[in-house]
Amino acid sequence: MAVKKAAVTKSAAKKAPKSKNVVHAQPVRETGTQLVKRGLADMLKGGVIMDVVDPEQARIAEDAGAIAVMALERVPSDIRRDGGVARMSDPEMIEGIKAVTTIPVMAKARIGHFAEAQILQSLGVDYIDESEVLTPADEAHHIDKWAFTTPFVCGATNLGEALRRISEGACMIRSKGEAGTGNVVEAVRHLRSILGDIRKIGTADSAELFEWAKQLQAPLPLVQEIARTGTLPVPMFCAGGIATPADASLVMQLGAQAVFVGSGIFKSEDPSRMARAIVEATANFNDPDVLAKVSRGLGDAMPGLEIGSLETKLADRGW
Amino acid sequence: MSPTIGILALQGAVDLHASALARLDIEAVMVRTPTQLDTVDALILPGGESSAMSKLLVLNGLFDPLQIRLHDGMPALGTCAGMILLAAGVLDGRADQRSFAAIDIDVRRNAFGRQNDSFETELELPEIGEVPIHAVFIRAPVVERTGAEVEVLATIDGDRPVACRQGAVIVTSFHPELADDLRVHELFLAGVAA
Numbered sequence: 283m284a285v286k287k288a289a290v291t292k293s294a295a296k297k298a299p300k301s302k303n304v305v306h307a308q309p310v311r312e313t314g315t316q317l318v319k320r321g322l323a324d325m326l327k328g329g330v331i332m333d334v335v336d337p338e339q340a341r342i343a344e345d346a347g348a349i350a351v352m353a354l355e356r357v358p359s360d361i362r363r364d365g366g367v368a369r370m371s372d373p374e375m376i377e378g379i380k381a382v383t384t385i386p387v388m389a390k391a392r393i394g395h396f397a398e399a400q401i402l403q404s405l406g407v408d409y410i411d412e413s414e415v416l417t418p419a420d421e422a423h424h425i426d427k428w429a430f431t432t433p434f435v436c437g438a439t440n441l442g443e444a445l446r447r448i449s450e451g452a453c454m455i456r457s458k459g460e461a462g463t464g465n466v467v468e469a470v471r472h473l474r475s476i477l478g479d480i481r482k483i484g485t486a487d488s489a490e491l492f493e494w495a496k497q498l499q500a501p502l503p504l505v506q507e508i509a510r511t512g513t514l515p516v517p518m519f520c521a522g523g524i525a526t527p528a529d530a531s532l533v534m535q536l537g538a539q540a541v542f543v544g545s546g547i548f549k550s551e552d553p554s555r556m557a558r559a560i561v562e563a564t565a566n567f568n569d570p571d572v573l574a575k576v577s578r579g580l581g582d583a584m585p586g587l588e589i590g591s592l593e594t595k596l597a598d599r600g601w
Numbered sequence: 602m603s604p605t606i607g608i609l610a611l612q613g614a615v616d617l618h619a620s621a622l623a624r625l626d627i628e629a630v631m632v633r634t635p636t637q638l639d640t641v642d643a644l645i646l647p648g649g650e651s652s653a654m655s656k657l658l659v660l661n662g663l664f665d666p667l668q669i670r671l672h673d674g675m676p677a678l679g680t681c682a683g684m685i686l687l688a689a690g691v692l693d694g695r696a697d698q699r700s701f702a703a704i705d706i707d708v709r710r711n712a713f714g715r716q717n718d719s720f721e722t723e724l725e726l727p728e729i730g731e732v733p734i735h736a737v738f739i740r741a742p743v744v745e746r747t748g749a750e751v752e753v754l755a756t757i758d759g760d761r762p763v764a765c766r767q768g769a770v771i772v773t774s775f776h777p778e779l780a781d782d783l784r785v786h787e788l789f790l791a792g793v794a795a
Binding site: 308309310311312313314315317318321322324325326327328329344346347348349350384385386403406407408409431432433558561562565566569572 | 610611612613614615616617633634648649650652653656657660661681682693694695710711715716717718719720721722723724733737739740758776779780
């Protein structure tokens, strides 16, 4: 952790007269530290982060109990349908959403597009998603996320990718899944891959950790940390294909600590009900009675896509 | 028999409070239902999003039973969102946001700004000893009014209360569960035992 400065001495704090002429020594306040950045991710655990494209959707999401919203111009299923280059959202639209919500607002930057990320930081968004859902801006490099005060979340399909993102400064990992498909199969694959390898590393001996680091193309100290703690060093959420309360429960039971729902809410027949049902299902993911209750009569979920039929696999973006 | 400590486990940094208690050799009960609430003697309300937790408390049928327990004097520790839930009044909250009035304070949500303004600092909290506590404030609330019965345990910027106590209820704007320091949890447990 960065420098910790001592607080003002007790006597100074107590005895200094309250006068406008006296400048009180304040304990140093540090912003943008790893603890502060990861801390917000910790607070989002057990919740649902919803994609929204306008203030009205943001209001519906917050009313339903979302713990954060992701402001973007088009949900992934529309990006998939429309094609073309998908970029950071218009600042005006992000500000419109910030203005109507009391919960954290996240926004997406293209992979490697640090200028978009600088703009999002300047707008004061609470988390930046360096996202494969947008068209990548750099085919070799991700953003150096240590350079920012605003924390970053990044996607990963396997443990090596997750650890490379963490070494670049990501403070939250989400398994990528396949955004905009309403098909949870890829989310399950990625989650199982990441958490399965974490379990295997937990049983490896110290010599084997070098081989793990080599195979994963990940920094050795992070691999050693996983061997010691048995978990990823940052919170691990799940995204990409969650379309029903049962999907949310499935990924939470597999070990995700919170869920991102993109097209799954506002492409369903009754977004407000679907949103609330997924919130309840995520909080009570282990209680089949609650899941049965909230899954009832929700109308149609978003139309789903077979992974084999996709022209573009968004999860393949990122290196 | 030692008292049973519960953690409200609807959303938020539930696991961090559980591991803080585990380091004090206490196995906490996760509270999501009224039945689980019945089994605990004291409750920790963790950090998270107070608006979402308030909603889930109602949906899970926990709001009324928990309000009764709190008004009957059940000890409680609320950190950040937990403090907002235990407060009497919430400023800058949602219109439909409900709180328990278990401690006579009004709090303002996100009083220090958004995430870019979240910070960590050393905070004087004399009740737990002379060494300041390392306090992490994340989109944190601040106390804007304290009732006559309320003790202010710590302030920031000279006069803004960020830790308060009334009877067996303790609230903090910051997250003791995010730092290694267990003294706030110990202070709470001392109040539970008393």
